[in-house]
Amino acid sequence: MFELKQKKAVITGGGSGIGRAIAILFARQGALVHIVDVSDEACTMVAAEIHAAGGEAQGHPCDVTQQAAVEEVFAAIGPLDILVNNAGVAHIGKADNTSEADFDRVMNVNVKGVYNCLHAAIPRLRERGGGAIVNMASVAAWVAVAERFAYSAAKGAVMAMTLSVAKDYLQDKIRCNSISPGRVHTPFVDGFLARQYPGREAEMFERLSKTQPIGRMAQPEEVAALALYLCSDAAAFITGSDYPIDGGFITLNS
Structure with missing residues (x-):
């Protein structure tokens, strides 16, 4: 049910954590995985791990905040079936003690980075006749989390972009959903x-x-399993939705 054979998938932030788990699982399910990560070493290590397990993967060192670099990578990858926008950074701080530099860094990676990858990927998903996008949001987009001002703002933007993309590309058969993890x-x-x-x-x-x-x-592999479902044909009727995976954080923390 959750096979990804003949699917070409791009995973940003695929060199560690949740992104690594997604890359490994997608490759295990038959996808040709393209790992995009700011760390060349991390890309190489995860691709080697996938190859050792009999899967197919390529690493692409890239800073997702740089649109020209993102476009170059996606042009080299070509038409694709799946994009997982997972690259992100965290920050701890309130509105009055978050520096401009830290605010800009969070927005550049977590918001502009997602935009850059959507901008580059959507024409290439269209070339394949459609596909699936999963954006990594957060419980911080749903509820107040103390001292996560910039991070919450960025993940709220990711959720809003998810809805916009889902609406705009229905006729192109491009589905777009998001995942909101709690602590992983x-x-x-x-x-x-x-x-x-x-x-x-x-x-x-x-x-x-x-x-x-x-x-x-949560374990990264648990988030990866949800991403696999949303990117598989089993979820063909799902778009414009966010899926919390949070151990009850949003609804039971009262």
């Missing part, structure tokens, strides 16, 4: 805890885990 256990989380709470990593990990009513963080 990625290398970013481990690095954040090590920087902010040295010596208290285990305690703070447990505390953050319990902010999800289900009592734990």
